[in-house]
Amino acid sequence: MVATSAQQDSTTQARLRALARQLQLPVCDLSTPGACSTFRFYLSLFSANPQDNTKTLGLASTGDDFKGNVHIDFVHGKLGHRRQFGGGRGQALAKAIGMKQGNNPTIVDATAGLGRDAFILASLGAQVTMIERSPILAALLEDGLQRLAAEPELSSIAGQQLRLVQANAIEWLQQHANENTANRPEVVYLDPMYPHRSKSALVKKEMRALRVLVGDDDDAGLLLQAARQCALKRVVVKRPKGAAFVDDSKPSGNVQSKNTRYDIYPVSNAREHNS
């Protein structure tokens, strides 16, 4: 649901009502006691940074699923830090994608989520298409992209290297698999939800929100198959270290970091180039 409040200015309220129409979600009024409590979570606009007037789209829980607003900030916070100090092309994600020696592949991140991996790859120089099937997450990503575009030093990433498609990636990849190679990605990257531990305080707020919103990605095997039909060079699947493979097919190799394993799969059309 989308929540407005009588305390908000008219522009903010109009933005939220337009978003509710676009997402076909009901609107409730946070300033009316109890009006929003029948819903499990809500979208609203809030000030993430008190020093400016920018409004950020956030997802909040009406109960105790997670605290505060989950929002996307490509500029500051953890992503800002990782962009500057994350290890560049030496980090495991970039190595698995094949970004060594200045390669800037075209990538489809078919499980965009909160856009963190996609943003890191784009900020390293790759052309990344993010695909996300949850309309709510896609709205959060779109909002994050707009604020990225407003940042002079980083706007070229939003304008040229990172784009968003709201779709089921299985269908998108199947449609593009038969297209001219110019319209197909060199690499498809997958990070499906991993069946998880119990609702623990150790699980970060963002992951708890994702779980509430999208549940488990039980069709990850189908997604892998579609990805291998569409990618021109390789498919990379992110898994927690020690986790099972996504399906019965075996990767041709992997790259590991402290808690994560990136499984690398050859493409199905035997057109893999070395990169």
Ligand SMILES: C[S@@+](CC[C@H](N)C(=O)[O-])C[C@H]1O[C@@H](n2cnc3c(N)ncnc32)[C@H](O)[C@@H]1O
């Ligand atoms: C674990 S999250 C990805 C997190 C992401 N790598 C990041 O850095 O923020 C998995 C996301 O993939 C999305 N997803 C799973 N299967 C999908 C599909 N077939 N098409 C589009 N999105 C999908 C889910 O909705 C969820 O948002």
